Structure formats: structure tokens, C-alpha cells
Amino acid sequence: MLSIFQVLKNGICTQKKKKIQVQKIEKPQSESESEEQPKIVEHDLKRVRRKESLDQIEQEMTKRRTQDIQYRNTLLKKLKIKISGDNINTPILTNFVKMKNYINQDLMNQLTKCGYQKPTPIQMVAIPIILQKKNLIAIAPTGSGKTCAFALPIIHNLENHKEGGPRCLVFAPAQELADQLYKEFNKLNKELKIKQIQEMNREKQAFKQAWNHIDILISSPLKFLKLHKVIDLSTIEYVIMDEADKYFELGLLAQVKQLLRILESLQITYMFFSATLPEPVEDIYRDLLIDPIKIMIGGRNHVLSKIDQQLRYVSNEYGKIQEIRNLINEGQMTPPVLVFVQSKTRAEALMYEIEQLKVIRVNCIHGDMESKARQEIVEQFHKGTIWMLICTDMMARGIDFKDVQLVINYDFPQSMITYVHRVGRTGRAGKQGKAITLFTDEDKSMLRSLANVLKVSGCQVPEWLFQLPNAKKQLKKKRERFPVKRENIEDQ
Numbered sequence: 001m002l003s004i005f006q007v008l009k010n011g012i013c014t015q016k017k018k019k020i021q022v023q024k025i026e027k028p029q030s031e032s033e034s035e036e037q038p039k040i041v042e043h044d045l046k047r048v049r050r051k052e053s054l055d056q057i058e059q060e061m062t063k064r065r066t067q068d069i070q071y072r073n074t075l076l077k078k079l080k081i082k083i084s085g086d087n088i089n090t091p092i093l094t095n096f097v098k099m100k101n102y103i104n105q106d107l108m109n110q111l112t113k114c115g116y117q118k119p120t121p122i123q124m125v126a127i128p129i130i131l132q133k134k135n136l137i138a139i140a141p142t143g144s145g146k147t148c149a150f151a152l153p154i155i156h157n158l159e160n161h162k163e164g165g166p167r168c169l170v171f172a173p174a175q176e177l178a179d180q181l182y183k184e185f186n187k188l189n190k191e192l193k194i195k196q197i198q199e200m201n202r203e204k205q206a207f208k209q210a211w212n213h214i215d216i217l218i219s220s221p222l223k224f225l226k227l228h229k230v231i232d233l234s235t236i237e238y239v240i241m242d243e244a245d246k247y248f249e250l251g252l253l254a255q256v257k258q259l260l261r262i263l264e265s266l267q268i269t270y271m272f273f274s275a276t277l278p279e280p281v282e283d284i285y286r287d288l289l290i291d292p293i294k295i296m297i298g299g300r301n302h303v304l305s306k307i308d309q310q311l312r313y314v315s316n317e318y319g320k321i322q323e324i325r326n327l328i329n330e331g332q333m334t335p336p337v338l339v340f341v342q343s344k345t346r347a348e349a350l351m352y353e354i355e356q357l358k359v360i361r362v363n364c365i366h367g368d369m370e371s372k373a374r375q376e377i378v379e380q381f382h383k384g385t386i387w388m389l390i391c392t393d394m395m396a397r398g399i400d401f402k403d404v405q406l407v408i409n410y411d412f413p414q415s416m417i418t419y420v421h422r423v424g425r426t427g428r429a430g431k432q433g434k435a436i437t438l439f440t441d442e443d444k445s446m447l448r449s450l451a452n453v454l455k456v457s458g459c460q461v462p463e464w465l466f467q468l469p470n471a472k473k474q475l476k477k478k479r480e481r482f483p484v485k486r487e488n489i490e491d492q
């Protein structure tokens with residue numbers, strides 16, 4: 001395979017250069033040759049030999065091209081990578097070391113410090129595409145390293161700090177995620193000035209001034225829309241939307257469209273990343289982009305096979321508490337454990353119940369808490385002083401807690417997209433993980449959809465799950481808007 005360096009230097013091309021050997025032509029020995037004749041013969045001979053040798057080179061190149069294509073296709077198939085779009089003959093980065101010829105030493109050192117030895121599949125394909133400044137829609141499983149897949153090439157492309165205004169905007173749907181992106185970018189970055197919008201003074205004049213001194217801005221679309229009128233956007237070259245489908249879930253479609261309209265007249269390279277990107281949302285983004293390349297790894301709602309997904313029937317709310325006690329007694333609650341419930345009040349109530357058992361250091365987190373309190377809890381869970389964290393879906397997406405051993409869906413998720421993100425908090429960065437989903441009689445209508453997700457993820461699914469009636473789209477929508485009414489946890 002060509003090194004990524006060669007490809008970037010030569011343009012997109014799979015042809016390999018081959019040394020053309022100049023052959024020395026011996027003077028003919030025949031005595032009958034006149035003085036002039038040898039020149040003509042030598043000339044013709046050279047031509048014939050050159051043609052032969054060119055034919056050989058052509059044949060060799062065709063052979064290698066075919067081998068390259070076969071190798072590339074085998075690799076893509078093995079890694080379950082699908083790439084589509086025009087001009088997709090981009091290289092595959094099979095080893096970070098291959099970048100050392102053109103990525104500066106500092107960035108290579110930072111990469112080593114992060115402990116990243118080999119690119120993950122999404123990094124193998126997305127990094128070369130972003131380095132070539134192409135519009136990208138990328139769907140890859142949770143915990144597969146999407147952040148580094150966009151952060152690394154962007155930091156490389158932006159190179160050094162420049163005054164005048166940010167050249168890259170990164171959008172995140174939640175504060176915790178924005179904090180995490182900020183840290184991840186800074187793990188790789190040394191030269192660039194990166195800021196989160198909430199760090200900046202919102203007073204117009206101060207904001208305008210600070211704007212001129214940054215290279216990358218991390219924000220939520222809403223916060224950005226409130227301030228965009230006071231600033232000059234002409235410096236922006238890249239826009240990244242992490243968790244790109246979440247804005248639509250949050251009902252922010254109009255705001256996102258408004259944002260993209262504002263940026264429409266500028267020459268911007270866009271990147272949309274998510275583990276789940278429903279087709280209608282993808283179509284909306286696709287309409288905005290010129291010749292986007294699409295990468296899909298695994299499938300649209302794909303859960304990694306490293307996550308052991310289990311389903312447990314508990315009939316009712318009382319059964320759920322019992323199941324938690326059983327898991328503790330059986331020693332299956334190896335921390336850190338994340339438990340998902342459907343509301344803030346249920347998070348508080350379940351925390352209280354588990355505290356009573358006095359065996360687990362438990363806490364809860366939800367949107368009604370002050371952001372400082374939330375930050376502290378996240379910090380403590382990272383450090384391991386909290387063993388079990390009970391949370392709402394606010395923590396279901398993007399958050400990278402290291403080595404979560406077990407995810408429990410105490411309350412059945414409202415949608416399969418939520419399911420994929422919740423269970424994706426475990427089994428990250430190639431590690432094993434386990435997810436247990438409890439279901440009651442009220443949740444049966446959603447089981448068939450879950451069966452499909454399990455099947456797509458390569459799990460053995462009991463046949464009876466496919467015999468269940470499929471939840472009608474209407475019902476799913478209703479469920480998203482009006483979650484299942486459940487008995488109170490404290491009454492059990």
C-alpha cells in the first residue's frame with residue numbers, strides 16, 4: 001500500500017512509482033554491418049526494448065493496482081467499514097507511525113502520550129479524509145475513538161496559532177460533552193488556542209475581542225446562535241458536529257438549520273459524527289454538503305460485540321429493586337457501574353434505596369443539579385470515589401468514563417437510539433463490557449425493536465423476541481414524548 005504521506009503529496013492515486021531501468025545496448029557484432037547501419041539497428045533495438053520494458057512496467061503496475069484494491073477491499077470488509085461518495089480513493093491509515101513523515105513531531109509525541117498505538121477503524125479512514133479537507137458524514141460505534149478521528153487531523157490542518165478568529169467550530173449538544181471534547185483536543189494540542197464558549201465573557205465587546213485570539217471554539221449551537229451577530233465568521237474553515245443527531249432529538253432542528261444557513265456562504269468543510277444517525281437526519285445534512293464522503297462502521301445502530309448485552313424480565317417495579325439486590329449479592333456489581341433511569345425523581349429515589357443497603361458508594365446526576373455539582377460528581381466517578389452512578393439520559397451520549405464494567409438499564413430506554421448510547425458507556429476503547437436491561441410488562445412493546453438491535457450487533461437472539469408484535473412508529477413517538485408511567489421506586 002502507498003503510505004498516506006505519498007498519497008497526500010501526489011494527490012489521490014493508487015499507482016506505484018517504479019524505477020525504470022536503463023538498459024545498456026551492446027553494439028552489434030556482425031561484420032556485414034556498414035558504418036551507418038549499426039546506428040539504425042541500435043536505435044530500433046532500443047525502441048523495441050524500451051517498449052517491452054514499458055509493457056512490463058505497465059503490467060506490473062496493473063498487477064499492483066489490482067493487489068492494492070484487493071487489499072483495501074479485504075481490509076474494509078474485515079473491519080466492517082463501508083465508504084461511499086465520489087472520489088473515495090483515499091488511503092487507509094493502518095499505523096500511526098506512517099504519519100510521522102508529514103505530521104509534526106509534537107503532535108506525534110502527544111499521540112504517544114495518549115497511549116494510542118494503533119488507529120481504530122474510524123480513525124483509519126476518517127483521518128486521511130479530513131486531512132484532505134473533504135466533507136464527511138461518519139457513523140461509528142460508541143467508544144470507537146471518534147473524537148481523536150476528527151481532533152487529530154484538524155489540529156494538524158490548523159498547524160499554528162493565527163490571530164483573527166477561530167478557524168474551526170466544534171458543536172456538542174451537552175455541557176459535559178463539551179468539557180470532554182475540550183480536554184480531548186488539548187490532550188493532542190500544544191500550539192493552538194482552544195476555548196469553550198462559556199469560558200468567554202458574553203458582553204459583546206469583550207466577546208468580540210476574545211474571538212480574535214482563538215483557533216478552535218467549542219460550543220452548543222444555541223449558545224453560538226446567541227452571539228454570532230457580533231462577530232466576523234469569515235475565518236471559519238471547519239465545522240464539526242459531534243453527536244450530530246442529538247440536536248434533532250432535542251427539537252433543535254430549526255436552530256441547527258439556522259446555524260448552517262448562516263455559514264452557507266462560507267467555504268467550510270463539514271464533519272458530522274455519531275454512533276446513530278437516522279436516515280432522515282443524514283439526508284438533511286447531506287443536502288447541505290457538496291460531495292460528502294460517508295463512512296459507516298458496523299451499522300447504523302450497531303452495538304460492539306465486546307459488550308455482553310443481557311435482557312432480564314422482572315415483571316414489575318418491585319422486581320427491579322430485587323434484581324439490583326441480587327446482582328449485589330451475587331457479586332456482579334464490580335464498579336464502576338452506571339445505572340440509567342427515566343427521570344430525575346427516579347434517579348434521586350433509586351439512589352436513596354441503594355444507599356440504604358450500605359454496601360455501595362452511590363450517587364446520582366441529572367439536569368436539575370447546578371453544573372458545578374454535576375462536574376464534581378463526574379470527577380468523583382472518574383476518580384473511583386463513587387462506585388455506582390445513577391443517571392438520566394443526560395449522561396447517555398458521548399461521555400467517556402474509563403472502564404465502566406456494567407451498565408444497567410433500570411428503566412427500559414425510550415428509544416433504540418438511546419439504548420445504543422446508554423450501553424455504549426461500557427466496552428469502550430476495545431475493552432469488554434456488560435449491559436443488563438431490565439424489562440417489565442409495560443416495556444414489552446419495545447422488545448421487538450431491541451431484538452433487531454441485538455441481531456444487528458451479532459448477538460444470539462431468542463426466536464420468541466421476533467414473534468412479538470412490532471411497536472408501531474406511532475407508539476414509539478408517543479413513548480418518546482410521554483415516557484411509560486411507572487410505580488414509584490420508594491413505594492416498593
Ligand SMILES: Nc1ncnc2c1ncn2[C@@H]1O[C@H](COP(=O)(O)OP(=O)(O)OP(=O)(O)O)[C@@H](O)[C@H]1O
Pocket residue numbers: 115116117118119120123140141142143144145146147148274275397398399400424428429
Ligand atoms: N487509537 C486509540 N487507541 C486506544 N484508545 C483510543 C484510541 N482512540 C481513542 N481512544 C480512547 O477510546 C475512548 C473512546 O473514545 P471516544 O470518546 O472518542 O469515543 P466515541 O467514538 O466518540 O464514543 P461515543 O460515541 O460514545 O461518543 C477514549 O477513552 C479514548 O481515549
